[in-house]
Amino acid sequence: MADSKSAPVLADLHVVSQALDDLVDRDGLDWSAATPAAGWTVAHQIGHLAWTDEKALVAMRTPEAFGDELRRALAGGADYVDAAAHAQARKPAAQLLAEWRAGRAALAEALTGAASDTRFPWYGPPMSVASMATARLMETWAHSLDVRAAFGLAPEAGPWLRHIARLGVRTRDFAFGVHGLTPPAAEFRVELRAPGGEWWTFGPEEAEQRLTGDALDFCLVVTQRADAAATGLVAVGESVSTWLRVAQAFAGPPGRGREAGVETPRGEEP
Known part of the structure; x- marks a missing residue:
């Protein structure tokens, strides 16, 4: 059984995964539609998730073999992930969807059954x-x-954003380091308005450098789906402003980010 720390995250992972599954599992949906990631279609996005779930299973089931995966990633450089996504996207949509479903179910089972103190290798620090x-x-x-x-649809926001926001805060020093910058010595105060209207806070209340704003905006920035200048986030302090330019909650080399000024899409369900 999952422990008290992982159980709520696993439950929210299922909710978010199923919402995406419901969106793409529709007759006539165009899996070749272009997404904001350059060169990536809907098929690339689902294929990448299936591929990454597979790598996570390798890390959990045979951690001693993950060193080979890290060497392949290092040899592949910046094109490694793109090459895998392109290979995945060539599969029929029905096959991709079935593989993603099977992989994420297997990963959920593995995570639920793993001992809470176990650590697994990954592309960044062990997990x-x-x-x-x-x-x-x-x-x-x-x-x-x-x-x-x-498809011109707005981002979905819900209580699960708290996990992503916390990860965004915890990866602050990693984001500075991966961009060749020295992380600030002092913690920041981060105050985020949650989708339900309450406030999520991180860091000491007396901190001089501060970030305030909407939790969705912050999560968009740390996942590099929006430029901070296009959000309502308010930074107090030079180091906080720098953080917003380099923030990334994901492992690996520096992300490419998104162009400044890109607006959040609005639309109806396809």
Whole structure:
């Protein structure tokens, strides 16, 4: 059984995954539709999620073999993920959907059954069960944004954003470091308005450098689905402003981000 830390994340991961599943499992839906990620269609997005779930299973089931995966990723450089997504996208939509469903079910079972103190290798620092579940939640939600944007749909926001917001705060120093910058010594105060209207707070209340705004905006920025300048986030302090330019809640090399000024899509369900 999942422990008290991972169980809520796993439950929210299922909710977010199923929402994306419901969106793409529709007769006549165009899986070749372009998404905001350059060169990526809806098929690329689902294929990438299936591929990453598979890699997470390798890390959990045969952690001793994950070193080979890291060497392949290093050799592939910046094109490694794109190459895998292109290979996945060549599969029929029905096959991709079936593989994603099977993979995420297997991963959920593995995460539920894993001991809470186990740590698994990954493309960044080793992951605990709760951290792996949170990372999968973050990435599934982020790629669902791309799929929704392909059809002009607004991002979905819900209580699960708290996990992503917390991850965004916790990865602050990683984001600075991966961009070749020295992380600030002091913690920031982060105050975010949740979808339900309450406030989520992180860091010491007396901190001089502060960030305030909407939780959805913050999650869009740390998943690099929006430029901070296009949001209502308010930064107090030079280091906080720098953080918003480099923030990324995902492992790997620096992300490419999104163009400044891109508006949040609005629309109806396809």
